[in-house]
Amino acid sequence: MMNNIITLDSRPVGKPQLSNFxxxxxxxxxxxxxxVLLKTLYVSVDPYLRGRMSDSKSYxxxxxxxxxxxxxxxxxxxxxxxxxxxxxxFVSGGLKWKEYQTSxxxxxxxxxxxxxxxxxxxxxxxxxxxxxxxxxTEIGKPKAGETIxxxxxxxxxGSIVGQIGKIxxxxxxxxxxxxxxxxxxxxxxxxDEAINYKTTKxxxxxxxxxxxxxxxxxxxxxxxxxxxxVMLNVNRFARVAVCGAISLYNTTExxxxxxxxxxxxxxxxxxxxxxxSEFAAKAPEAxxxxxxxxxxxxxxxxxxxxxxxxxxxxxxxxxxxxKNEGKMVVKI
Ligand SMILES: NC(=O)c1ccc[n+]([C@@H]2O[C@H](COP(=O)([O-])OP(=O)(O)OC[C@H]3O[C@@H](n4cnc5c(N)ncnc54)[C@H](OP(=O)(O)O)[C@@H]3O)[C@@H](O)[C@H]2O)c1
Numbered sequence: 001m002m003n004n005i006i007t008l009d010s011r012p013v014g015k016p017q018l019s020n021f022x023x024x025x026x027x028x029x030x031x032x033x034x035x036v037l038l039k040t041l042y043v044s045v046d047p048y049l050r051g052r053m054s055d056s057k058s059y060x061x062x063x064x065x066x067x068x069x070x071x072x073x074x075x076x077x078x079x080x081x082x083x084x085x086x087x088x089x090f091v092s093g094g095l096k097w098k099e100y101q102t103s104x105x106x107x108x109x110x111x112x113x114x115x116x117x118x119x120x121x122x123x124x125x126x127x128x129x130x131x132x133x134x135x136x137t138e139i140g141k142p143k144a145g146e147t148i149x150x151x152x153x154x155x156x157x158g159s160i161v162g163q164i165g166k167i168x169x170x171x172x173x174x175x176x177x178x179x180x181x182x183x184x185x186x187x188x189x190x191x192d193e194a195i196n197y198k199t200t201k202x203x204x205x206x207x208x209x210x211x212x213x214x215x216x217x218x219x220x221x222x223x224x225x226x227x228x229x230v231m232l233n234v235n236r237f238a239r240v241a242v243c244g245a246i247s248l249y250n251t252t253e254x255x256x257x258x259x260x261x262x263x264x265x266x267x268x269x270x271x272x273x274x275x276x277s278e279f280a281a282k283a284p285e286a287x288x289x290x291x292x293x294x295x296x297x298x299x300x301x302x303x304x305x306x307x308x309x310x311x312x313x314x315x316x317x318x319x320x321x322x323k324n325e326g327k328m329v330v331k332i
Contacts, residue, residue, distance in 0.1 A: 003028050004309055006097040008063045012053055015250045015320060020053065021069070021313040028100060030079070035102045037079040040309070041090070043097065043330040044072035044122040045316040046156075050249045059275050068096035072127055074111065074118045075101075085110070092121045099309055099332065116294065123156050123327030124301035125290055127276060131243060132160035132219075133286045134279040139241035139272050140217040144169030147211045149230050151197075152221030154181035156327035157243060159189050160290075161219045163299050166190045170217070173210045175203075175226055177322040184325060188300055203229030214238075222247045228258040240271040250320065302326030 002025040009022035031037040049071060052063045063069055073095035077085050082105050085091065093108040095101060111121045123129060135157075142148060148165040152158040153174025162185065165172040173193045174185040182194035193210040200206045207215065207229055214235035220227050223245030234240070248255060263269060279286075293299035304324040306315040312330045319328055 001028050002026065003101075004099045005068050006309075006312055007066050007068050008053060009066065011055060011065070012050070012250075014252050016050060016053060016317055018313055018317065022066075023310065029102045031081050031102050034082050035104050036077045036082050036085045036091075036108075038075035038091065038095065038101050038103055039078050040073055040075050040095070040097075040099055040101070040332050042074040042119045042122055043309075043312050043332065044127070045312065045319060045328050045330060046071060046127075047244060047246045047249060047319055049316060050320075068098055070094055070096050072122050074121055090118055092126065097312055116291070119303055119305065119327070119329045119331070120294075120301065122329055123303060124160060124294060124299065125287060128156035128327055129160050129290050129301075130279075130283055130286055131276040132157045133164060133290060134276055134282065135241040135243045135274055136161050136164050136217070136219060137286075138279060138282075139270075139274060140219060140239050142168045142170050142217055145171075146216035147171045147173065147213055147235075148217040148219060149173045149175065149207060149211065149215050149233075150219045150221070151175045151226050151230070152244065152246065153185055153191065153194065154178075154325055155221065156324075158219070158221050159185070159302065159326050160299070162191050163189050164293075165217075167293060167298055171211070171213075173207070175222075175230075181322075181325060184302070188302065197226050204232045207233045217241070219243060220245070224248055224255065225257065231258060231260060231263055234263065234267055234269055236267045238267060238269045240269060242271060242273040246320070304328050306330045308332070 007022045012020045055062050077089040090111050091108045092111045148170045150158045150161045154176040162172045172191045174191045175195050182196050185191040185194040195206045215233045218230045218240045220242050221244045224247035315330050
């Protein structure tokens with residue numbers, strides 16, 4: 001039996017293509033001394049992987065050409081020569097896009113399949129849930145009665161941000177790219193208002209109308225023109241948590257937009273980018289809180305589950321087309 005692997009075959013210019021990925025095989029690996037053999041069960045595809053496919057210097061190393069891609073993965077321990085893991089354990093970690101792989105346990109943590117569905121450890125109870133919690137509470141610092149605007153609102157991070165905002169007593173307005181998504185934001189996730197940025201003529205006016213008291217917190221997942229429109233509606237002492245800029249990830253030229261200087265100064269706005277790992281020390285507390293809200297049914301999540309190892313690259317590309325609702329995961 002051969003093992004399937006997906007490598008980075010070429011670096012994308014602009015939008016990534018299927019041709020940037022390559023499927024290869026290798027003989028099945030076996031667990032060595034102090035190692036486990038892992039079988040991949042769920043693969044997380046995430047917008048930040050686009051950055052790792054390029055060779056520009058960033059907070060996380062680039063993928064090497066002709067080497068396997070890596071992302072968050074949930075795997076089952078098939079064999080164990082490692083004292084901390086037993087056959088049948090489920091683990092989460094940054095692992096390679098391989099159907100089977102060995103690990104010395106570095107960066108692996110056990111997950112409890114009885115406490116929550118395994119895929120949630122990649123989403124609501126994983127990296128994207130943590131990102132939502134940390135960005136909103138540490139930078140947004142919401143107070144009851146304030147207004148939060150979330151872009152990329154129907155995605156993995158955005159859908160959790162909005163719900164935490166509601167739990168904390170805020171008015172929450174979401175921005176997303178289809179009518180199905182804006183309906184979902186209100187019906188399933190409890191957002192007060194939702195705006196479809198693809199069919200709205202003036203985002204600036206639509207945000208003004210949806211936020212009669214102005215915007216106190218902007219949780220930005222997308223950047224670009226959507227953010228320009230939100231920034232024209234911020235209140236004095238607003239906080240802007242810059243989580244991501246997916247609208248700009250595939251651009252090949254430096255983009256120009258609204259000059260923010262006057263708004264930031266005259267309105268005393270705090271605008272702060274962040275990477276979720278900055279808040280690693282607070283992660284256990286955050287996961288405990290998110291788990292509690294899920295159990296109490298205060299927090300909902302949705303997932304778009306694509307099936308099959310061979311469909312991982314396409315699921316990743318689909319993030320840039322908005323084909324996911326909630327967390328995009330691939331079930332192997
Ligand atoms: N700072 C951190 O530590 C951290 C951690 C995780 C994620 N992030 C960032 O947070 C953002 C959301 O990540 P996620 O994992 O939750 O992804 P996601 O929102 O589940 O998926 C991406 C979504 O982005 C939207 N989108 C795609 N192209 C767009 C464009 N040109 N303009 C506006 N929206 C566009 C699509 O929704 P529509 O249909 O609504 O367009 C798509 O569904 C990303 O920017 C990501 O890089 C940051």
